[in-house]
Amino acid sequence: MHLVPADRAGRRIIDDHRVCDAIAAVGDSGDVARWAGRFAVLSDPNRLALLLAIHAAAPISVTDLSVATGMNDAAVSQALRLLRTGGLVTGERTGRVIRYRLADPVIHSLLHLVRPPHEAP
Template sequence: MAKAVCGVYEIHPERVEKARAALPKEGVLQEAVLLLKALADPTRMRLLLALKAAGELCVCDLALLAGVSVSAVSHQLRLLRQARLVAFRREGKQVYYHLADHHVERLLEGALEHALENT
């Protein structure tokens, strides 16, 4: 397999400027990185996909589905909340989690679609 390396060093100023202008501000970039890091874990991905399928679930339901402890699920949900991927509502003493918004659902669908292309 051939290496993907330029054979000659040449700068293309118009392309570089177009790419530079399209880059988001640093804060937006950091938020996107946080979001992708949160997705980069099989347990968290299972939790998100379960919420996508069911609409909302409590921590106990999610622990059963993911095959991990309630404590481990709570920890993962905290990370997902910090990345604004999930939200919750209280009903008495029970807490139900759901995907934060339709963007998360689309993100999950895109990731799975892309992964399926390689299978």
């Protein structure tokens, strides 16, 4: 029971090795919060659609993302602003056009699980 914090040491435990395994799996609360933030971004259907489109067709512009997802340019730009702030995508400017690609390798791997590139619907 070496992993049980002192403030929980007095609680009833049935399987101490399972409690230690569970505490180790939860890990650092900061890491849990960062993962929750990633999942919060993925929980919005429009942002997820954008990430899937970027995953399959990067680098891709706002206008092209708008056509691909059925969203208007303003909505795409707003969602991309959140995705950039969260470090999930990055933009490359060529003249007046900014094209986006994934910046987070973990999200890239997760998107492979959601829908591998060029998978038929």
